[in-house]
Each structure stands twice: as C-alpha cells, then as structure tokens.
Amino acid sequence: MPLIPAFFPPQVDSAFINGLPRFLPAIPGPINSNYLSANPPLIPSLGDLGAYRLQQPVFTLSLTAAANNNGTINPPATGWRVFAGNAVGKIVLGRVAQLPAGGWKLVGILFGIRVFEALVVSQSLGAYPQVADAPYQVRFLAIPGMNVEAFWLAPLQEGPPDWILPFTTNPDQLPTPLQGIGIMTLATFLALIKPVAAGLLTMSADQGA
Numbered sequence: 001m002p003l004i005p006a007f008f009p010p011q012v013d014s015a016f017i018n019g020l021p022r023f024l025p026a027i028p029g030p031i032n033s034n035y036l037s038a039n040p041p042l043i044p045s046l047g048d049l050g051a052y053r054l055q056q057p058v059f060t061l062s063l064t065a066a067a068n069n070n071g072t073i074n075p076p077a078t079g080w081r082v083f084a085g086n087a088v089g090k091i092v093l094g095r096v097a098q099l100p101a102g103g104w105k106l107v108g109i110l111f112g113i114r115v116f117e118a119l120v121v122s123q124s125l126g127a128y129p130q131v132a133d134a135p136y137q138v139r140f141l142a143i144p145g146m147n148v149e150a151f152w153l154a155p156l157q158e159g160p161p162d163w164i165l166p167f168t169t170n171p172d173q174l175p176t177p178l179q180g181i182g183i184m185t186l187a188t189f190l191a192l193i194k195p196v197a198a199g200l201l202t203m204s205a206d207q208g209a
Contacts, residue, residue, distance in 0.1 A: 003126045004135050004156055008055045008080070012096050012104050016053075016082045019106025020046060024092070042089055044111060049085035049092065054122060056081050056140045058095070059152065063145030066197035069190045079104075081140055088116050114169060121167055125151060128183060134160040146197060147173045150189070162186035 024046050061075040079098060085091035093110045125131070125138055131153055139152040141164070153163040165183045168174055177192040184192075 003131065003153075004137050005055070006057045006137055006139070009104075012080050013053075013055075013082075015104035016080075016084075016094055016096050016106050019096075020049075020084070020092075020094070020109075023094075023106070023109045044085065044090050044092060048090035050087075050090070052084070052086040054083040054119065056122070056138055058140045058142060061141060061143045063143065063197050063200055066143055066146065066190075066193050067201055069194055071187050071190055073186075073190065075141065078142075083115070083119050083122070086119060088113065091116050091119060093118065110169070118167060121151065121165070125153060125165070128153075128163070130163050130183060136160075136163075143193070143197070145200060146175065146193065148175065148178070148193065152186070164189040 025043060057077055058079045058081055059075040060078040061073055065073060065075065080096045082094045082096060083091060084094065091111065093115045094106050095108050096104050097107045099105055122138065135156040136153045137156055139154055141150045141152040142148070147168065148166065149168045151165040151167055153165070155162060162185065163183055164186050166174055166178050166181075166189075175193065175196045177196060178189075181192075
C-alpha cells in the first residue's frame with residue numbers, strides 16, 4: 001500500500017524556498033570557505049537542485065522520555081526536513097523549524113553522499129512488506145541526547161504496529177544495541193534504547209553521547 005504523505009503547510013514550503021539562498025551559492029562551489037580536508041566537499045548550487053522536493057515531519061524524543069518509556073511514545077512535532085534535488089552532488093536536506101513567534105525558518109542544510117543515501121531509503125520505504133497491508137505515514141524521529149535518528153513508519157489506523165528504521169548522519173554513531181538490526185517494531189526499538197538513555201542520563205554534564 002502506498003505511503004500517505006503528511007500534509008505539508010505552504011508556509012513551511014515558503015520558508016524553505018526563501019531560505020535556501022542564504023545557504024547555497026548562486027554558482028556551483030563555495031565562494032570563500034575554509035575546510036580541514038584537502039578535498040573540500042562540492043556544495044550544490046541553487047540551479048543544481050531542480051524542482052524535486054520530498055518532505056518529512058520531524059518528531060523529537062527527549063532523553064528522559066526515551067529512558068522512561070513504557071513501550072509507547074508521544075513525542076512533539078518539532079519541524080520538517082525537506083529534500084531538494086534527487087541526484088548525487090545535486091541534493092540538499094534542509095531543516096525547517098517553527099519560531100517562537102509562530103513563523104517558520106530554514107535553520108540549516110546538509111549535503112553530500114549521505115543525504116543522497118537518505119533520499120534513496122526514503123523513496124524505498126513503501127516497499128517494505130511490513131507496511132504493505134495498511135496505510136502508513138513516514139515521519140522522522142530524532143533523539144538528540146543519544147545521537148539517534150530514524151525513519152518512523154506510523155500507521156494511520158488502529159491495529160498495525162509502528163515500525164522504526166534507524167538512519168543516522170554518521171552510520172557509526174548508532175548505539176551498539178541498534179547496530180545491524182534494520183527495520184524493527186517501535187516496541188523493540190524503545191526496549192533497546194531505554195537502558196542506553198538511562199545510562200546517558202547518569203553521565204555528568206561535561207560528558208555526552
């Protein structure tokens with residue numbers, strides 16, 4: 001069954017489009033930047049991106065909520081992530097957040113091969129047999145205190161389970177219990193991260209995930 005996209009508010013789309021020129025050059029490549037690497041990354045230009053866009057709502061789970069979960073969660077929606085472009089080297093992933101006054105703003109972008117890989121995974125989520133028999137919506141779940149991010153396939157009707165597919169900016173940053181598992185039920189995911197989150201909460205402020 002095809003995945004059902006979440007309603008994407010037009011004001012969020014406007015914030016994304018209007019904010020892109022602040023982050024991207026009008027011509028390919030950086031204008032004046034310094035990098036630690038001898039081979040700086042290629043920053044796509046606005047013209048590279050084309051018309052393709054894919055939007056996903058972002059939900060943020062606190063470390064405390066992760067440590068105290070009872071097998072279910074209800075994290076707040078905290079913005080949107082938007083893919084623009086669909087080719088290697090010609091794609092960015094932007095994050096649009098809501099301002100305290102109620103408006104929206106593009107607050108940052110990512111680019112590079114990992115962004116393209118995230119788009120490929122996004123486009124293939126509907127092919128998982130786990131979501132074939134019921135309507136599902138793609139969400140993105142972030143647990144900042146644990147450096148964990150995941151695709152969240154949420155059912156739009158009672159009965160079917162939620163599914164989680166971890167996908168982080170850096171594949172090596174996943175906690176050990178999540179490595180090598182792939183797609184799993186939300187209940188399994190929450191059981192695996194619960195002791196990790198609890199352990200992180202006991203760490204001092206000068207330490208971290």
